[in-house]
Amino acid sequence: MAENNRRITIKEIAKKAGVSIATVSRALNDRPGISLETKERIQRIITRSGYRPSMFARNMRSQQSKMIGVIVSNAANDFFKDVTRAIQDQATKYDFTVLIINSDEDPVKERQAIKILRNYDVSGFIIASTDETIDYPSLVGNTPTVFFDRAPKSEIAQFDTVLVNNEFGAKLAVEELIRQGASKVGIVVSGVQTSGQERLKGYKQALKEYQLPINDKLIYTSDVQQLKAMDYVRDLLVNQKCDALFAGDNTLLMVVLEEIKLLNRTDIKVATFDNITWFNYFKQPVISVKQPTTTIGHETVDALINRMKNPQLPPKVRRLSVQLIRRS
Amino acid sequence: MAENNRRITIKEIAKKAGVSIATVSRALNDRPGISLETKERIQRIITRSGYRPSMFARNMRSQQSKMIGVIVSNAANDFFKDVTRAIQDQATKYDFTVLIINSDEDPVKERQAIKILRNYDVSGFIIASTDETIDYPSLVGNTPTVFFDRAPKSEIAQFDTVLVNNEFGAKLAVEELIRQGASKVGIVVSGVQTSGQERLKGYKQALKEYQLPINDKLIYTSDVQQLKAMDYVRDLLVNQKCDALFAGDNTLLMVVLEEIKLLNRTDIKVATFDNITWFNYFKQPVISVKQPTTTIGHETVDALINRMKNPQLPPKVRRLSVQLIRRS
DNA sequence: GTGAAAGCGCTAACAG
DNA sequence: CTGTTAGCGCTTTCAC
Numbered sequence: 001m002a003e004n005n006r007r008i009t010i011k012e013i014a015k016k017a018g019v020s021i022a023t024v025s026r027a028l029n030d031r032p033g034i035s036l037e038t039k040e041r042i043q044r045i046i047t048r049s050g051y052r053p054s055m056f057a058r059n060m061r062s063q064q065s066k067m068i069g070v071i072v073s074n075a076a077n078d079f080f081k082d083v084t085r086a087i088q089d090q091a092t093k094y095d096f097t098v099l100i101i102n103s104d105e106d107p108v109k110e111r112q113a114i115k116i117l118r119n120y121d122v123s124g125f126i127i128a129s130t131d132e133t134i135d136y137p138s139l140v141g142n143t144p145t146v147f148f149d150r151a152p153k154s155e156i157a158q159f160d161t162v163l164v165n166n167e168f169g170a171k172l173a174v175e176e177l178i179r180q181g182a183s184k185v186g187i188v189v190s191g192v193q194t195s196g197q198e199r200l201k202g203y204k205q206a207l208k209e210y211q212l213p214i215n216d217k218l219i220y221t222s223d224v225q226q227l228k229a230m231d232y233v234r235d236l237l238v239n240q241k242c243d244a245l246f247a248g249d250n251t252l253l254m255v256v257l258e259e260i261k262l263l264n265r266t267d268i269k270v271a272t273f274d275n276i277t278w279f280n281y282f283k284q285p286v287i288s289v290k291q292p293t294t295t296i297g298h299e300t301v302d303a304l305i306n307r308m309k310n311p312q313l314p315p316k317v318r319r320l321s322v323q324l325i326r327r328s
Numbered sequence: 329m330a331e332n333n334r335r336i337t338i339k340e341i342a343k344k345a346g347v348s349i350a351t352v353s354r355a356l357n358d359r360p361g362i363s364l365e366t367k368e369r370i371q372r373i374i375t376r377s378g379y380r381p382s383m384f385a386r387n388m389r390s391q392q393s394k395m396i397g398v399i400v401s402n403a404a405n406d407f408f409k410d411v412t413r414a415i416q417d418q419a420t421k422y423d424f425t426v427l428i429i430n431s432d433e434d435p436v437k438e439r440q441a442i443k444i445l446r447n448y449d450v451s452g453f454i455i456a457s458t459d460e461t462i463d464y465p466s467l468v469g470n471t472p473t474v475f476f477d478r479a480p481k482s483e484i485a486q487f488d489t490v491l492v493n494n495e496f497g498a499k500l501a502v503e504e505l506i507r508q509g510a511s512k513v514g515i516v517v518s519g520v521q522t523s524g525q526e527r528l529k530g531y532k533q534a535l536k537e538y539q540l541p542i543n544d545k546l547i548y549t550s551d552v553q554q555l556k557a558m559d560y561v562r563d564l565l566v567n568q569k570c571d572a573l574f575a576g577d578n579t580l581l582m583v584v585l586e587e588i589k590l591l592n593r594t595d596i597k598v599a600t601f602d603n604i605t606w607f608n609y610f611k612q613p614v615i616s617v618k619q620p621t622t623t624i625g626h627e628t629v630d631a632l633i634n635r636m637k638n639p640q641l642p643p644k645v646r647r648l649s650v651q652l653i654r655r656s
Numbered sequence: 657g658t659g660a661a662a663g664c665g666c667t668a669a670c671a672g
Numbered sequence: 673c674t675g676t677t678a679g680c681g682c683t684t685t686c687a688c
Contacts, residue, residue: 007391007681009680009681009682010681010682011681011682019658019659020658020659020660021659021660021681021682021683022658022659022660022661022683022684023657023658023659024682025682025683025684026657026658026683028682029683031683031684033657033658034657034658035657035658038657038658052443052446052447053447053681053682054388054447054449054680054681054682055447055448055449056384056387056388056393056448056449056680056681056682057388057664057680057681057682057683058681058682058683059384059664059682060382060384060385060388060664060665060666060680060681060682060683061663061664061681061682061683061684062664062682062683063335063664065384067427075413075416076413081409085403085404085430088403088428088429088430089430092429097427097429097444097445097448098427098428099395099425099426099427100416100426100428101416101420101425102413102416102417115380116425117425118380119380119381119382119383120383120384120425121382121383121384254605254606257608257609258608261608261609276606277582278582278604278606278607278610279606280585280586280589281585281589281610281611281612282606282609282610282611283609283610283611284609335665337664337665337666338665338666339665339666347674347675348674348675348676349665349666349667349675349676350667350668350674350675350676350677351673351674351675353666353667353668354667354673354674356666357667359667359668361673361674362673362674363673363674366673366674381665381666382664382665382666384664384665384666385664385665385666385667385680386665386666386667387666387680388664388665388666388667388680388681388682389665389666389667389668389679389680390666390667390668390680391680
């Protein structure tokens with residue numbers, strides 16, 4: 001049955017069925033204004049002929065695609081990989097296809113990505129922002145947009161956003177470190193992003209709660225590329241003599257673990273944001289704050305779909321809750 | 329500058345510039361047959377007006393998109409995540425955008441994915457096959473297609489394929505287990521895929537090399553969903569009293585590690601395919617065979633681009649080499 | 657209930 | 673060197 005190569009068009013279907021292309025279109029899209037009889041006859045022909053609708057033609061007419069543009073800031077990060085996957089799964093449920101571009105923590109690339117995706121008339125954006133100074137409203141135009149993980153502060157009020165409770169999560173983790181006996185807790189977080197800053201707040205709160213001093217020398221906010229992260233961690237371990245470290249995300253955790261391994265230390269307690277299954281098998285126990293990656297992915301898609309349907313709704317910020325995974 | 333929302337078309341640009349749309353098109357695509365003067369003038373107007381080309385219109389005319397359809401069989405697997413990422417990066421270099429669908433080890437979903445992507449007129453496919461019985465030639469039609477990691481055996485001759493040296497890699501890993509003192513090595517591999525079978529061969533070779541008996545009771549080929557993998561592993565550890573295990577990929581490795589942890593064993597040597605950075609921090613040392621994920625991704629894209637340019641070239645199978653990562 | 661025809665934005669002949 | 677025009681495949685009024 002069917003040809004594999006050349007595209008067969010509704011025109012040809014129409015000819016075969018002895019009807020007009022308008023009628024075929026109606027049958028194709030289950031539109032009213034067509035008798036059940038002809039509809040079924042045409043649909044039979046369509047199936048048998050191996051007809052494939054041209055998304056281009058369809059989208060061109062309707063001026064909007066069934067595609068969602070996703071921009072992740074760091075495709076190397078397991079957190080983003082997991083969320084991306086969830087986004088894809090959820091999008092598929094709504095018959096959307098996903099176009100993903102990795103901005104690599106580079107604002108220039110991110111802007112570029114938005115432009116490219118707009119050229120494809122994506123009907124929505126899901127973005128993990130790289131740089132809060134980007135002028136999103138002008139870039140995305142009136143394309144529905146949802147942010148996750150990182151949202152430019154000023155935009156929180158303007159766009160739908162899916163975040164987790166960073167502050168609370170970090171607080172829980174650091175408290176657990178203290179409960180396990182730590183008295184001098186160092187921290188390395190990403191300085192640029194909202195989430196990093198919020199996690200830092202949580203860290204401070206935990207210390208305050210346990211009446212430990214907040215020492216600026218124990219706090220390192222790393223640049224995005226984390227070039228100096230190794231030096232920071234080493235300083236915390238060697239010079240500052242920390243007995244516990246909190247890493248702001250799993251890229252930073254890797255640096256921490258590497259240093260601990262190099263220094264051959266076994267007396268350090270470690271906590272981090274983002275849980276990864278492999279943590280279960282680590283030599284160095286890692287307390288972690290598990291983000292609901294699947295839920296995050298699903299929620300971003302839901303929020304987007306919702307906004308497409310109701311463009312007038314006020315932007316909504318969702319804070320999902322996190323879960324502490326104790327290990328010792 | 330520029331409007332953000334409504335799409336501004338070449339027609340409007342043409343009007344502004346006082347030329348015809350054909351001329352605008354020429355300026356847009358750097359085509360000959362236009363004076364440098366008008367070209368530059370038009371390009372200025374284009375930039376200033378914030379014009380965004382409609383990919384749909386463009387692709388519709390040219391009957392081919394600048395999109396590559398990628399189908400991965402298991403998005404949860406780190407190996408695929410890494411390759412996917414590399415594919416995206418490389419595709420971007422050629423100005424291609426990537427449409428990814430996860431088949432979830434489900435042949436039905438995979439067929440579906442191919443259809444969807446064809447509707448988008450992707451100009452090429454990159455596929456990690458889920459089921460060798462799928463009739464790819466009829467599904468992909470004349471769309472250039474490259475397979476990686478898994479290729480339906482019968483198709484190797486028909487499609488470009490990027491594989492690694494599975495057999496050799498597994499042999500190296502198992503030999504290392506033996507060299508480290510193992511005398512009874514069990515194996516769990518995925519039964520369905522080419523790669524799993526090849527790795528099993530490598531395992532047998534290693535045993536032969538070291539004159540160890542090949543015992544069928546120590547060999548488990550797991551189903552795709554790996555439902556029984558836990559039972560298999562437990563049997564190998566408890567009943568068969570293996571002192572070493574080889575896991576065919578990192579999903580299976582996780583099962584192995586989980587069992588070892590549950591049984592609280594410290595006398596087992598473990599090897600696996602696919603290296604993950606986190607392995608460095610494991611309590612249980614894991615010998616691993618590192619696949620060049622980045623290269624795999626790049627090569628698949630290169631092969632695809634190459635085939636688009638030269639459709640007549642005979643299909644080529646590339647075998648990339650792997651690297652043994654010793655840990656003990 | 658069905659068909660004719662316009663047109664989405666663009667490219668590529670073909671004229672001039 | 674530039675403009676006119678015909679579609680690419682489809683949806684959608686508007687007639688009938």
